[in-house]
Amino acid sequence: MTARFAVGDRVTVRRADPPGHVRTPYYIRGKTGVVERHCGAFPNPEELAYGRDGLPATPLYRVRFRQREVWPDYAGQEADTVDIEIYEHWLEPV
Amino acid sequence: MNHVQDHAHPHETLPDQDEPLSYHQRMEVAVRELLIEKGVLNAGEIREAVERMDARSPADGARVVARAWVDPAFKARLLADGTAACLELGIDIRPTRLVAVENTPEVHNLIVCTLCSCYPRLLLGLPPDWYKSRAYRARAVREPRAVLAEFGTELPDGVTVRVHDSTADMRYLVIPMRPPGTEQLGEAELAALVTRDSMIGVALARRP
Numbered sequence: 163m164t165a166r167f168a169v170g171d172r173v174t175v176r177r178a179d180p181p182g183h184v185r186t187p188y189y190i191r192g193k194t195g196v197v198e199r200h201c202g203a204f205p206n207p208e209e210l211a212y213g214r215d216g217l218p219a220t221p222l223y224r225v226r227f228r229q230r231e232v233w234p235d236y237a238g239q240e241a242d243t244v245d246i247e248i249y250e251h252w253l254e255p256v
Numbered sequence: 257m258n259h260v261q262d263h264a265h266p267h268e269t270l271p272d273q274d275e276p277l278s279y280h281q282r283m284e285v286a287v288r289e290l291l292i293e294k295g296v297l298n299a300g301e302i303r304e305a306v307e308r309m310d311a312r313s314p315a316d317g318a319r320v321v322a323r324a325w326v327d328p329a330f331k332a333r334l335l336a337d338g339t340a341a342c343l344e345l346g347i348d349i350r351p352t353r354l355v356a357v358e359n360t361p362e363v364h365n366l367i368v369c370t371l372c373s374c375y376p377r378l379l380l381g382l383p384p385d386w387y388k389s390r391a392y393r394a395r396a397v398r399e400p401r402a403v404l405a406e407f408g409t410e411l412p413d414g415v416t417v418r419v420h421d422s423t424a425d426m427r428y429l430v431i432p433m434r435p436p437g438t439e440q441l442g443e444a445e446l447a448a449l450v451t452r453d454s455m456i457g458v459a460l461a462r463r464p
Contacts, residue, residue: 185424187370189397201353204425222424224355229419238401241416247424 165221165250171197172256173225175248183211186252190244194256195227198245206249221250312381316347317429318450320379321461322443324356325434331358338429342379349378357420358431359457364415365430366404366457368396369422376427380452387456397421407458430454432461 167173177192185207201224205216229242236242277285291297320342324331334341338354354376357365369375370393375383386392395403400417404410411417420428432454438446441464453459 185371187421187423189370201424201426207424222426224426229417233398237399238417239414242400242418243416244397244419244421246421247426249424 165200165203165223167197167221167223167250167253167255169197169199173197173223173253174256175225176252176254178252180208183208186248187246189232190227190246190248193227193232195225195231195246198224198226201247204249206251208249223248223250223253225253309377310382312378314380314450314452314455315447316342317376317379317452317455318447319345319443320347320356320429321431321450321455322447324431325438325446326443331431334431347379349376352376352378352427353425354379354429355420355426356429356431357418359433361433362414362416363418364404364411364457365418365420366396366400367420367422367428367430368393370394370397371423374422374427376429379427379429380455384452404458407453409459430457432457432459435461435463438464 172194173196174194175186175191179191201222203219203221206220207216209216224245225248226243226245228240229236229238229244230240232244288302291302292299320334323345324334330341330344333344334356335358338356339349339352341356342349342354359365368387373383373388373393375387377383392403397419400419401411404417422428432450434446435449438449441449445464449462449464451459451462454461
Protein backbone atom coordinates (compact mmCIF):
# COMPACT_ATOMS: atom_id res chain seq x y z
CA MET A 163 0.00 0.00 0.00
CA THR A 164 1.62 3.28 -1.04
CA ALA A 165 1.45 6.22 1.31
CA ARG A 166 -1.20 8.74 0.36
CA PHE A 167 0.35 11.70 2.19
CA ALA A 168 3.84 13.20 1.96
CA VAL A 169 5.98 14.69 4.71
CA GLY A 170 4.88 18.30 5.13
CA ASP A 171 1.30 17.70 3.97
CA ARG A 172 -1.46 19.21 6.07
CA VAL A 173 -3.93 16.56 7.20
CA THR A 174 -7.10 16.50 9.29
CA VAL A 175 -7.93 13.65 11.64
CA ARG A 176 -11.37 12.19 10.93
CA ARG A 177 -13.98 13.14 13.48
CA ALA A 178 -15.34 9.64 13.93
CA ASP A 179 -16.38 7.67 16.96
CA PRO A 180 -16.34 3.99 15.95
CA PRO A 181 -16.90 1.34 18.60
CA GLY A 182 -14.21 -1.06 19.73
CA HIS A 183 -10.42 -0.89 19.76
CA VAL A 184 -9.28 2.45 18.31
CA ARG A 185 -5.73 3.83 18.28
CA THR A 186 -6.51 7.46 17.50
CA PRO A 187 -6.90 9.41 20.76
CA TYR A 188 -10.22 11.14 21.14
CA TYR A 189 -8.63 14.51 21.85
CA ILE A 190 -7.05 14.74 18.40
CA ARG A 191 -10.09 13.88 16.26
CA GLY A 192 -11.11 16.73 14.01
CA LYS A 193 -7.76 18.52 14.48
CA THR A 194 -5.39 19.52 11.68
CA GLY A 195 -1.64 18.96 11.70
CA VAL A 196 1.36 18.37 9.45
CA VAL A 197 2.89 15.02 8.49
CA GLU A 198 6.24 14.85 10.34
CA ARG A 199 7.44 11.48 9.02
CA HIS A 200 6.41 8.15 7.56
CA CYS A 201 6.75 5.29 10.04
CA GLY A 202 6.25 2.44 7.59
CA ALA A 203 3.21 0.21 7.15
CA PHE A 204 1.74 -2.03 9.83
CA PRO A 205 -1.12 -4.50 10.12
CA ASN A 206 -4.13 -2.47 11.22
CA PRO A 207 -4.30 -2.86 15.03
CA GLU A 208 -7.99 -2.02 14.98
CA GLU A 209 -8.45 -5.29 13.07
CA LEU A 210 -5.75 -7.29 14.88
CA ALA A 211 -7.60 -6.65 18.13
CA TYR A 212 -10.41 -8.91 16.90
CA GLY A 213 -8.28 -11.78 15.67
CA ARG A 214 -8.23 -10.70 12.02
CA ASP A 215 -4.98 -10.34 10.06
CA GLY A 216 -5.10 -6.55 9.69
CA LEU A 217 -3.89 -6.79 6.09
CA PRO A 218 -3.06 -5.09 3.84
CA ALA A 219 -0.60 -3.26 6.08
CA THR A 220 -1.68 0.33 6.68
CA PRO A 221 0.69 3.31 6.36
CA LEU A 222 1.43 4.92 9.71
CA TYR A 223 2.37 8.60 10.01
CA ARG A 224 3.67 10.83 12.75
CA VAL A 225 1.60 14.00 12.61
CA ARG A 226 2.62 17.20 14.41
CA PHE A 227 -0.09 19.42 15.88
CA ARG A 228 0.24 22.85 17.45
CA GLN A 229 -0.86 22.64 21.08
CA ARG A 230 -2.72 25.96 20.77
CA GLU A 231 -4.93 24.33 18.11
CA VAL A 232 -5.48 21.15 20.09
CA TRP A 233 -6.36 22.90 23.35
CA PRO A 234 -7.88 26.37 22.83
CA ASP A 235 -6.91 27.41 26.39
CA TYR A 236 -3.40 25.91 26.22
CA ALA A 237 -1.18 27.65 28.75
CA GLY A 238 2.22 26.96 27.16
CA GLN A 239 4.05 28.70 24.37
CA GLU A 240 2.95 29.36 20.82
CA ALA A 241 5.46 26.96 19.29
CA ASP A 242 4.65 23.97 21.54
CA THR A 243 3.56 20.84 19.68
CA VAL A 244 2.27 17.33 20.19
CA ASP A 245 3.31 14.56 17.78
CA ILE A 246 0.99 11.58 17.41
CA GLU A 247 1.15 8.35 15.43
CA ILE A 248 -1.92 8.04 13.24
CA TYR A 249 -2.90 5.39 10.69
CA GLU A 250 -3.77 6.53 7.21
CA HIS A 251 -7.47 5.60 7.33
CA TRP A 252 -7.90 8.22 10.06
CA LEU A 253 -6.47 11.06 7.94
CA GLU A 254 -8.03 13.31 5.33
CA PRO A 255 -6.38 15.91 3.11
CA VAL A 256 -6.99 19.53 4.03
CA MET B 257 -1.51 -4.44 77.33
CA ASN B 258 -2.87 -5.10 73.89
CA HIS B 259 -1.66 -3.70 70.58
CA VAL B 260 -4.33 -1.02 70.21
CA GLN B 261 -3.71 0.49 73.63
CA ASP B 262 0.00 0.81 72.83
CA HIS B 263 -0.74 3.42 70.20
CA ALA B 264 -2.03 6.92 70.66
CA HIS B 265 -3.97 6.55 67.39
CA PRO B 266 -5.47 3.11 67.02
CA HIS B 267 -5.75 1.96 63.43
CA GLU B 268 -7.57 -0.81 61.65
CA THR B 269 -5.62 -3.77 60.43
CA LEU B 270 -5.37 -3.95 56.63
CA PRO B 271 -6.83 -7.15 55.20
CA ASP B 272 -4.00 -9.52 54.29
CA GLN B 273 -5.35 -10.73 50.97
CA ASP B 274 -5.14 -9.80 47.32
CA GLU B 275 -8.00 -8.07 45.58
CA PRO B 276 -10.26 -10.32 43.51
CA LEU B 277 -8.78 -10.95 40.04
CA SER B 278 -9.81 -8.49 37.36
CA TYR B 279 -11.17 -9.63 33.99
CA HIS B 280 -7.76 -9.23 32.31
CA GLN B 281 -5.92 -10.97 35.14
CA ARG B 282 -8.24 -13.96 34.81
CA MET B 283 -7.70 -13.89 31.04
CA GLU B 284 -3.91 -13.88 31.51
CA VAL B 285 -4.07 -16.89 33.84
CA ALA B 286 -6.36 -18.74 31.43
CA VAL B 287 -4.13 -18.09 28.39
CA ARG B 288 -0.98 -18.99 30.32
CA GLU B 289 -2.47 -22.26 31.56
CA LEU B 290 -3.66 -23.12 28.05
CA LEU B 291 -0.20 -22.46 26.58
CA ILE B 292 1.31 -24.82 29.14
CA GLU B 293 -1.42 -27.45 28.81
CA LYS B 294 -1.06 -27.53 25.02
CA GLY B 295 2.71 -27.79 25.27
CA VAL B 296 3.44 -24.46 23.49
CA LEU B 297 5.53 -23.23 26.43
CA ASN B 298 6.36 -24.66 29.80
CA ALA B 299 6.06 -22.83 33.12
CA GLY B 300 9.82 -22.42 33.42
CA GLU B 301 10.09 -20.74 30.03
CA ILE B 302 7.35 -18.28 30.99
CA ARG B 303 9.07 -17.53 34.29
CA GLU B 304 12.40 -16.99 32.49
CA ALA B 305 10.81 -14.58 30.01
CA VAL B 306 9.32 -12.56 32.87
CA GLU B 307 12.66 -12.56 34.67
CA ARG B 308 14.49 -11.38 31.54
CA MET B 309 12.00 -8.55 31.09
CA ASP B 310 12.26 -7.53 34.77
CA ALA B 311 16.06 -7.52 34.50
CA ARG B 312 16.11 -4.88 31.74
CA SER B 313 17.13 -1.52 33.15
CA PRO B 314 17.64 2.06 32.03
CA ALA B 315 21.38 1.33 31.89
CA ASP B 316 21.07 0.20 28.26
CA GLY B 317 19.34 3.44 27.31
CA ALA B 318 21.96 5.44 29.20
CA ARG B 319 24.73 3.71 27.24
CA VAL B 320 23.02 4.68 23.97
CA VAL B 321 22.67 8.32 25.05
CA ALA B 322 26.29 8.55 26.23
CA ARG B 323 27.51 7.24 22.88
CA ALA B 324 25.33 9.80 21.09
CA TRP B 325 26.90 12.56 23.21
CA VAL B 326 30.46 11.62 22.26
CA ASP B 327 29.91 10.49 18.67
CA PRO B 328 27.95 12.86 16.39
CA ALA B 329 27.87 10.33 13.53
CA PHE B 330 26.32 7.75 15.87
CA LYS B 331 23.81 10.35 17.05
CA ALA B 332 22.80 11.01 13.45
CA ARG B 333 22.27 7.28 12.89
CA LEU B 334 20.32 7.04 16.16
CA LEU B 335 18.00 9.85 15.08
CA ALA B 336 17.54 8.24 11.66
CA ASP B 337 16.91 4.66 12.86
CA GLY B 338 16.92 4.13 16.62
CA THR B 339 16.57 0.34 16.52
CA ALA B 340 19.52 -0.14 14.15
CA ALA B 341 21.73 2.23 16.16
CA CYS B 342 21.04 0.31 19.39
CA LEU B 343 22.04 -2.89 17.63
CA GLU B 344 25.44 -1.34 16.86
CA LEU B 345 26.02 -1.29 20.64
CA GLY B 346 24.88 -4.89 20.99
CA ILE B 347 21.48 -3.88 22.36
CA ASP B 348 18.85 -5.81 20.44
CA ILE B 349 15.43 -4.26 20.96
CA ARG B 350 13.83 -5.76 17.86
CA PRO B 351 11.00 -5.82 16.96
CA THR B 352 10.60 -2.49 18.80
CA ARG B 353 10.78 0.45 16.38
CA LEU B 354 12.62 3.16 18.25
CA VAL B 355 12.34 6.87 17.50
CA ALA B 356 15.00 8.94 19.28
CA VAL B 357 14.28 12.64 19.80
CA GLU B 358 16.94 15.13 20.83
CA ASN B 359 16.71 17.88 23.42
CA THR B 360 18.45 21.10 22.43
CA PRO B 361 18.64 24.60 23.92
CA GLU B 362 15.54 25.36 21.80
CA VAL B 363 13.44 22.18 22.11
CA HIS B 364 12.51 19.94 25.05
CA ASN B 365 10.87 16.58 24.34
CA LEU B 366 8.48 14.68 26.61
CA ILE B 367 7.13 11.14 26.11
CA VAL B 368 3.70 9.86 27.09
CA CYS B 369 1.25 7.20 25.96
CA THR B 370 -2.23 8.59 26.48
CA LEU B 371 -4.00 5.40 25.33
CA CYS B 372 -2.28 2.91 27.62
CA SER B 373 1.32 2.98 28.76
CA CYS B 374 3.55 2.12 25.77
CA TYR B 375 7.19 2.38 26.83
CA PRO B 376 10.52 1.19 25.36
CA ARG B 377 10.81 -1.65 27.89
CA LEU B 378 13.56 -3.44 26.02
CA LEU B 379 15.73 -0.33 26.31
CA LEU B 380 14.63 1.23 29.63
CA GLY B 381 13.18 -1.70 31.58
CA LEU B 382 9.80 -1.53 33.28
CA PRO B 383 8.06 1.85 33.30
CA PRO B 384 7.67 3.76 36.57
CA ASP B 385 4.22 3.57 38.15
CA TRP B 386 3.55 7.26 37.55
CA TYR B 387 4.08 6.81 33.81
CA LYS B 388 1.09 4.44 33.78
CA SER B 389 -1.14 6.67 35.92
CA ARG B 390 -4.18 8.33 34.42
CA ALA B 391 -3.03 11.66 35.83
CA TYR B 392 0.32 11.60 33.99
CA ARG B 393 -1.20 10.26 30.78
CA ALA B 394 -3.90 12.93 30.70
CA ARG B 395 -1.85 15.87 31.92
CA ALA B 396 1.45 15.34 30.06
CA VAL B 397 -0.29 16.07 26.79
CA ARG B 398 -2.66 18.74 28.14
CA GLU B 399 -0.36 20.81 30.38
CA PRO B 400 3.19 19.49 29.88
CA ARG B 401 4.86 22.53 31.43
CA ALA B 402 2.91 22.12 34.69
CA VAL B 403 3.82 18.43 34.77
CA LEU B 404 7.50 19.24 34.16
CA ALA B 405 7.44 21.80 36.97
CA GLU B 406 6.05 19.17 39.35
CA PHE B 407 9.04 16.98 38.46
CA GLY B 408 11.29 19.91 39.33
CA THR B 409 12.07 20.70 35.71
CA GLU B 410 11.73 24.41 34.97
CA LEU B 411 12.47 25.29 31.37
CA PRO B 412 13.85 28.68 30.36
CA ASP B 413 11.48 31.00 28.49
CA GLY B 414 11.51 30.44 24.77
CA VAL B 415 12.09 26.68 24.91
CA THR B 416 9.57 24.79 22.78
CA VAL B 417 7.94 21.78 24.43
CA ARG B 418 7.35 18.89 22.08
CA VAL B 419 5.17 16.10 23.48
CA HIS B 420 5.21 12.69 21.78
CA ASP B 421 2.09 10.58 22.23
CA SER B 422 3.15 6.97 21.75
CA THR B 423 -0.15 5.72 20.31
CA ALA B 424 0.84 2.97 17.89
CA ASP B 425 3.90 1.04 16.75
CA MET B 426 6.80 3.41 17.60
CA ARG B 427 8.56 3.66 20.96
CA TYR B 428 10.44 6.77 22.05
CA LEU B 429 13.74 7.73 23.65
CA VAL B 430 14.66 11.27 24.63
CA ILE B 431 18.33 12.16 24.17
CA PRO B 432 18.75 14.68 27.00
CA MET B 433 21.21 17.55 26.64
CA ARG B 434 24.75 16.80 27.71
CA PRO B 435 25.31 18.70 30.98
CA PRO B 436 27.90 21.46 31.07
CA GLY B 437 31.25 20.64 32.66
CA THR B 438 31.39 17.09 31.31
CA GLU B 439 33.94 17.62 28.54
CA GLN B 440 36.58 15.51 30.30
CA LEU B 441 34.33 12.58 31.20
CA GLY B 442 34.52 9.20 29.49
CA GLU B 443 31.56 7.38 28.05
CA ALA B 444 30.88 5.21 31.14
CA GLU B 445 31.00 8.26 33.43
CA LEU B 446 28.66 10.11 31.10
CA ALA B 447 26.22 7.19 31.08
CA ALA B 448 25.99 7.44 34.88
CA LEU B 449 24.49 10.92 34.43
CA VAL B 450 21.70 9.68 32.16
CA THR B 451 18.72 8.82 34.33
CA ARG B 452 15.54 7.00 33.40
CA ASP B 453 13.50 10.15 33.90
CA SER B 454 15.79 12.18 31.63
CA MET B 455 15.15 9.65 28.86
CA ILE B 456 11.37 10.00 29.32
CA GLY B 457 11.84 13.76 29.28
CA VAL B 458 10.46 14.69 32.71
CA ALA B 459 13.94 15.62 33.94
CA LEU B 460 17.32 16.77 32.69
CA ALA B 461 20.47 14.64 32.82
CA ARG B 462 22.31 14.81 36.16
CA ARG B 463 25.23 17.15 36.61
CA PRO B 464 28.55 15.60 37.64
